[in-house]
Each structure stands twice: as structure tokens, then as C-alpha cells.
Amino acid sequence: xxxxxxxxxxxxxxxxxxxHGAAHADTPPERGEITLSYLDYQDRQPGLDRIAVxxxxxxxxxxxxxxWTLEASLLHDSISGASPRYHTAxxxxxxxxxxxxxADVRVTRHFSRxxxxxxASRSNENDYLSRALGVQGSIxxxxxxxxxxxxxxxxxxxxxxxxxxVHDERRHTVELMAGVTQVLGVRDIAQFxxxxxxxxxxxxxxxxxxxxxxxxxxxxxxLLRWNHRFDASGGTxxxxxxxxxxxxxxxxxxxxxxxxxxxxxxWTLTPSARLYxxxxxxxxxxxxxxxxxxxxxxxxxxFTPGLLITQDQRMAxxxxxxxxxxxxxxxxxxxxVDVKFEDYQQRAALHLGGTGSPGLAPxxxxxxxxxxxxxx
Amino acid sequence: xxxxxxVFGIGFGAMASRCEIRLAASxxxxxxxxxxxxxxxxxxIEAKYSRYRPDTVVSRINAAAGVDWTECDDxxxxxxxxxxxxxxxxxxxxxxxxxxxxxxxxxxxxxVPGAAQLAPLLALIGWGEVQREGxxxxxxxxxxxxxxxxxxxxxxxxxxGTILAGLGVTHAYVELGGDIRVLGxxxxxxxxxxxxxxxxxxxxxxxxxxxASGALTTSGDYxxxxxxxxxxxxxxxxxxxxxxxxCWQSVSVLxxxxxxxxxxxxxxxxxxxxxIVFLDTAGVAYLAVDRHGQLHSKNVGSVSY
Numbered sequence: 001x002x003x004x005x006x007x008x009x010x011x012x013x014x015x016x017x018x019x020h021g022a023a024h025a026d027t028p029p030e031r032g033e034i035t036l037s038y039l040d041y042q043d044r045q046p047g048l049d050r051i052a053v054x055x056x057x058x059x060x061x062x063x064x065x066x067x068w069t070l071e072a073s074l075l076h077d078s079i080s081g082a083s084p085r086y087h088t089a090x091x092x093x094x095x096x097x098x099x100x101x102x103a104d105v106r107v108t109r110h111f112s113r114x115x116x117x118x119x120a121s122r123s124n125e126n127d128y129l130s131r132a133l134g135v136q137g138s139i140x141x142x143x144x145x146x147x148x149x150x151x152x153x154x155x156x157x158x159x160x161x162x163x164x165x166v167h168d169e170r171r172h173t174v175e176l177m178a179g180v181t182q183v184l185g186v187r188d189i190a191q192f193x194x195x196x197x198x199x200x201x202x203x204x205x206x207x208x209x210x211x212x213x214x215x216x217x218x219x220x221x222x223l224l225r226w227n228h229r230f231d232a233s234g235g236t237x238x239x240x241x242x243x244x245x246x247x248x249x250x251x252x253x254x255x256x257x258x259x260x261x262x263x264x265x266x267w268t269l270t271p272s273a274r275l276y277x278x279x280x281x282x283x284x285x286x287x288x289x290x291x292x293x294x295x296x297x298x299x300x301x302x303f304t305p306g307l308l309i310t311q312d313q314r315m316a317x318x319x320x321x322x323x324x325x326x327x328x329x330x331x332x333x334x335x336x337v338d339v340k341f342e343d344y345q346q347r348a349a350l351h352l353g354g355t356g357s358p359g360l361a362p363x364x365x366x367x368x369x370x371x372x373x374x375x376x
Numbered sequence: 377x378x379x380x381x382x383v384f385g386i387g388f389g390a391m392a393s394r395c396e397i398r399l400a401a402s403x404x405x406x407x408x409x410x411x412x413x414x415x416x417x418x419x420x421i422e423a424k425y426s427r428y429r430p431d432t433v434v435s436r437i438n439a440a441a442g443v444d445w446t447e448c449d450d451x452x453x454x455x456x457x458x459x460x461x462x463x464x465x466x467x468x469x470x471x472x473x474x475x476x477x478x479x480x481x482x483x484x485x486x487x488v489p490g491a492a493q494l495a496p497l498l499a500l501i502g503w504g505e506v507q508r509e510g511x512x513x514x515x516x517x518x519x520x521x522x523x524x525x526x527x528x529x530x531x532x533x534x535x536x537g538t539i540l541a542g543l544g545v546t547h548a549y550v551e552l553g554g555d556i557r558v559l560g561x562x563x564x565x566x567x568x569x570x571x572x573x574x575x576x577x578x579x580x581x582x583x584x585x586x587x588a589s590g591a592l593t594t595s596g597d598y599x600x601x602x603x604x605x606x607x608x609x610x611x612x613x614x615x616x617x618x619x620x621x622x623c624w625q626s627v628s629v630l631x632x633x634x635x636x637x638x639x640x641x642x643x644x645x646x647x648x649x650x651x652i653v654f655l656d657t658a659g660v661a662y663l664a665v666d667r668h669g670q671l672h673s674k675n676v677g678s679v680s681y
Contacts, residue, residue, distance in 0.1 A: 005465065006640070006658035012461030013636035016531065017454050018538045031416070067449065111450055229544065234381065234402075236544065264402040266409075333409050 017113075029069055032062040035373040043344075043365035051081040069108040069117075076101050100125045114139035114147070129158040136177075149193070151177035161206035171201030179223075191225040204310075211310050213283065219246040235261040248315070249282030253352060258324075266330035272342075273323055277352035280317040283308035286357050316357035319350025336373040342366065380563035381547065386411040390418045391529050393553025399540065400547035400563040410543055414536035414550060421532040424451075427475075427523045434523055442518030447511055455524060455531070456508065462527070462639050463503045469646040470639065471503045473515070474615035475523045481613065481620070486602035488609060494618035501615045530593055530638035533557040537634075549587075554594055557634040561588040573598075575625035575665050583663055585676050591634035595641035596626035608667075612645045623648035623667055630661040630676065 104121030348356030
């Protein structure tokens with residue numbers, strides 16, 4: 001029998017699953033995890049504490065038979081405080097209480113060079129029901145250095161506001177996603193994703209005075225991520241830039257950076273910063289007090305059929321800065337506890353390359369989250 | 377100035393061998409936490425491919441020999457594809473069906489099996505005749521066996537290394553019973569100095585090889601053997617004759633991954649007089665000790681994969 005080239009042995013070995021491109025192989029998790037979290041959120045505007053959210057959650061990740069992963073989570077939000085109000089006026093801030101239950105489940109099948117997952121989620125409030133289904137797949141090149149990701153999802157929402165402004169309104173959204181991840185050596189990984197979303201249905205906010213938005217919205221997002229590992233400190237930088245545009249006329253930029261630094265004694269410290277800026281929707285109006293309608297109305301407001309109008313703060317031109325710090329401590333081989341704090345401030349003046357929507361009241365939020373994870 | 381991380385050694389037993397993971401970590405707890413992922417992977421492979429446990433895919437394939445097909449998963453099929461490459465590159469000498477020869481060779485007694493004893497076993501050897509179809513495999517004759525003992529330990533070392541690399545570990549090596557996969561140099565950048573066991577002097581070493589990355593494995597005639605009639609009979613058996621090879625005391629190979637390094641070393645043992653040409657053609661660094669104790673080496677000490 002003739003010998004084949006001995007070099008073929010090395011090539012054949014490198015083709016074995018998980019022997020090459022170590023940093024990136026989409027391998028199933030080795031251990032299961034169960035995490036209990038408690039999130040505390042409070043936002044405020046000058047002179048007014050607004051929404052408070054208390055949100056316990058439980059999530060589980062379980063490897064099954066070496067090639068499957070099951071993930072599931074259950075979350076309960078209790079929301080209380082002033083209802084979302086017009087952005088500058090103090091009046092009209094009535095009290096609200098609401099609660100939300102959200103659950104999602106994802107099943108992933110891992111293959112030697114990729115994975116396929118199916119997910120479903122459901123979120124229920126007394127006036128809002130949202131259900132989503134998604135499928136996502138990834139496939140890696142033979143050397144595992146490049147991987148491609150594709151995803152598709154549909155979301156169906158039902159809106160039944162307690163004030164009866166609309167009844168049984170619906171929104172249907174289809175999302176398509178494609179991405180590529182490239183290993184750029186032992187220290188760097190880059191990722192580029194494009195997401196396209198088409199939505200039809202009710203986009204208005206039923207609790208806002210004079211909020212009439214288009215019944216369709218197309219959104220496009222480009223996301224670039226870059227992770228870099230520093231040999232000297234053993235830390236990892238995770239930087240990203242996201243560009244967003246939609247048919248409401250909003251253009252948004254998000255720049256974020258977090259730095260993960262392992263310290264001695266099982267500690268890891270992760271400071272983070274995120275800078276966000278968006279332009280206003282084309283039908284956004286800066287509100288003024290109207291002599292006829294009272295609380296905020298657009299200047300010289302006249303109602304006409306087909307009118308599109310919003311005064312929602314989230315549709316305005318503004319910028320925002322989020323600063324965060326997360327501390328994680330490993331307790332033995334099986335337990336991880338982490339605490340995370342985030343401070344968010346939103347101001348017209350932080351809008352990139354301009355002053356943003358005039359008269360927009362600053363908005364602040366802070367989030368605490370405590371999590372306990374058990375590995376098994 | 378950032379202080380270099382300390383190095384911790386975590387020993388464990390797996391695959392009937394003494395094993396160790398050495399890695400740089402912030403502290404001992406962290407080192408154990410990281411190593412646990414790699415050790416779990418080694419134990420997973422050991423449990424999945426053991427031929428001693430009745431429920432493994434290997435045992436099911438062997439139990440169905442001459443009778444039925446057995447469904448295999450992707451990882452097992454990938455290992456078969458690798459076995460194909462070894463079979464082809466070794467001219468059929470590296471054959472994962474040759475384990476049946478253990479029925480004639482019992483190294484606890486110095487007895488050389490005769491031709492009459494070997495002939496029926498040789499008829500059960502032949503990876504080239506094994507039937508495969510999609511996800512299924514079938515051994516054509518009752519009594520045939522496969523096992524991954526020829527490269528399972530090296531494969532596990534590589535997989536464990538992959539997992540550590542995925543956790544961000546850069547200064548570490550995984551050693552499974554003398555087969556070593558190196559992830560990166562010591563924290564100060566210096567290569568690890570790895571001793572090569574002396575094939576005739578017990579715990580002594582015959583050389584030390586500097587390795588900063590890649591893998592170093594050794595195949596030798598001193599693991600299971602007996603001496604009789606002035607020659608050594610070792611556990612490395614030529615599947616064509618059923619006889620023990622007798623040319624090299626040991627062959628150590630440096631290659632980018634342990635799976636390949638181990639296969640080069642074993643095939644070199646099996647190829648006997650053709651070993652040096654084979655290793656040179658493969659382009660790997662090696663250190664071989666011939667039956668007289670003479671050293672033959674190439675690029676050892678200066679290579680870094």
C-alpha cells in the first residue's frame with residue numbers, strides 16, 4: 001500500500017472538531033448554570049421620581065447529551081410610579097402600578113461547525129401581550145476562524161390599553177439578521193451584524209396625549225464589535241459601534257466600551273461606558289402650552305386627518321451617557337456572585353453635533369442588579 | 377508594571393494515566409476553576425469512547441460486529457475521518473481495528489505468540505473493509521473491534537487545551553500521561569522546558585525540549601513490554617504481521633496539535649527503518665532513540681509552533 005503524504009495527518013487532525021481556532025468554536029457549554037437575579041430600577045426627572053421597577057428573575061442553562069443546550073428564563077417586573085409623562089410639563093403625572101411576567105426559552109443544537117437554535121418568548125402585562133418566535137443558525141469555516149450567523153424572527157403584540165383609547169390593537173414585526181465573526185489572531189475577534197426589521201400595526205403610545213405614529217416601521221441596524229485581549233494585564237476590552245436608522249426618521253449612533261479585568265482572589269471588575277445619540281422622528285414636535293388644549297401641544301396645532309404627531313421623549317433628539325461598574329466574585333468552583341450598577345443620563349445637550357430637541361427635560365435612571373449563579 | 381501571574385499545577389487521574397494541567401492564573405481558586413473545565417472535557421472523552429464501558433459508542437459498534445449498523449454522532453464520525461487519514465498516510469500500519477491483537481499479546485507474561493495464534497486475529501483486522509454509510513458504521517466480521525486508544529488521549533489533550541484557550545487562558549499546558557498540548561509560554565514569555573523520559577532509565581530523562589506552543593508527544597517501547605531472547609517486545613504491534621515493532625526505543629514529536637504529534641510518533645514507531653524519512657517528509661521536529669540508544673533529532677530546541 002502506497003503511503004500518502006505524512007502532512008495529510010496534520011491537516012486531518014486540524015479538521016477534528018475543537019482542535020483549532022480555539023477561541024471561537026461554537027461548542028456547547030460544558031456545565032449547566034442557574035442564576036437568580038434581582039434588579040432595582042428607578043428613573044427620575046428634575047423634581048419628580050418617576051418609574052420604579054423591581055424585577056426578580058431566574059434563568060437556567062442546561063447542556064443536554066453533549067450536543068444540545070436548553071436555556072430558559074422567567075422574570076417578574078413590578079412597575080410603580082408616575083406614568084410616563086409629557087417631557088417638559090409637570091402636570092399629568094398620574095400614578096400607575098403594573099406588573100409584567102416574561103418568559104423565554106431557547107433550544108440549541110450544536111454541530112461540529114455550527115449551531116441551530118429555536119427560541120420562543122412571551123411577555124404579558126394587563127394591557128399588553130407580546131409573543132415572539134425566532135430561529136438562528138451559525139456556521140464556521142473549516143479552520144473555525146470565520147463564522148457566519150443568520151437569524152429570523154417574528155413578534156406579535158396585542159395592545160389593550162386600560163384607558164380604552166384603542167381596543168385590541170396589534171403589531172406584527174418580522175426581523176432578519178446576518179452577521180460574520182472573524183478571529184483576527186489570538187488576541188482579537190471582530191464581528192459585524194446587519195439587522196433588518198419590518199413592522200406593521202399600532203406603534204403609538206396610547207397613554208400619551210396626541211400620539212399618532214405611522215402604522216409601519218422599517219428599521220435597519222449595523223453593529224460592529226471588536227474584542228481585544230491585553231497580555232500584560234490579562235484584561236479584555238469589548239468595544240462596539242452601532243448605527244440605527246428607521247422610517248420614522250430616527251438616526252442613532254451608539255458607541256460603547258467595557259473592560260473586563262480579572263483581579264486576584266476570584267474577583268473580576270468591569271467598568272463600562274456607553275454614549276448614545278439620536279435624531280428626532282420626523283413627526284416629533286417640541287411641545288408648548290397651547291392656550292386651547294392646555295398641556296403640551298405642538299405650536300399652532302391643528303388636527304387634520306392623516307396627521308402624524310408625537311411628543312414622546314423617546315422620539316426626540318437627544319443624547320445619553322451610561323456609566324456602569326460590575327464586580328464579580330467567584331466563590332469556589334461552583335458559585336459566582338455579581339453586583340452591577342448603572343447610571344444613565346439623557347439630555348438634549350448630549351445630542352451629537354447639535355443641541356437636540358429644545359426644552360427636553362433631562363432624564364436620569366439608575367439600575368442595581370444582584371445575581372447569584374450556581375454552576376453544575 | 378503588571379506582575380506576571382503565578383503558575384499552578386493541578387494534577388488528576390484520567391485515561392489510566394497521571395495527568396496535569398499547569399496554568400497561570402490570578403490565584404489557586406481561579407486556577408482550579410479554569411482547570412475544572414478542561415478536566416471535565418478529558419473525562420467526557422474518556423467516558424464517551426471507553427471500550428470498557430458497555431454503553432459507549434465504541435462498545436456498541438464492537439458488539440454489533442458482523443451483525444448490524446451503529447449510528448454515530450458528528451464527533452465520532454470526525455474521529456473516523458481522522459482514522460482514515462492515519463490509515464492512508466501509514467500504508468495501513470495505523471489501523472484502529474488492530475486492537476484485537478491484544479488477545480494474543482499479554483504483556484504480563486513473556487510469551488511471544490506464534491503464527492497459528494495470530495492468523496485468526498489478523499483476519500479480523502482491516503479498517504479499509506469497515507462499512508460506512510452516512511452516519512452509520514458496520515464492522516463486517518464478528519469479532520472485529522475498533523478503539524480510539526491510538527489517539528484518544530492526544531485528542532483529549534487538544535480538546536482540553538481548546539477549552540482553556542476559550543476561557544482566555546494563554547499561559548498553560550495540558551499533559552495527559554506524557555502527551556502535552558501547550559497553549560502558550562510561561563507568564564514571563566519563556567518556553568516551558570519539558571523532559572523526555574529516558575526509554576531505559578526509569579524516571580530519568582534523556583533530553584529537555586523547549587516548547588512555547590504546540591504539542592509534544594512521545595511513543596515508546598517501554599510502556600507495556602517484555603524482554604525475551606535478547607530483544608524487546610512492546611505493545612506497538614504491526615497489524616500486517618501481528619508482531620511487535622523493534623526499531624525504536626522512543627520517538628518524540630513536536631507538532632502544532634497533540635493529536636497529530638502523537639500519530640506521527642506512533643506511525644514512526646510502526647514504520648521502523650522508514651521512520652526518519654517519514655518524519656522528515658512530515659516536516660515535524662523530532663527526537664528519536666533507536667534500538668541501540670542512539671539519538672536522532674531534528675529542529676528540537678529551536679522550533680516553536
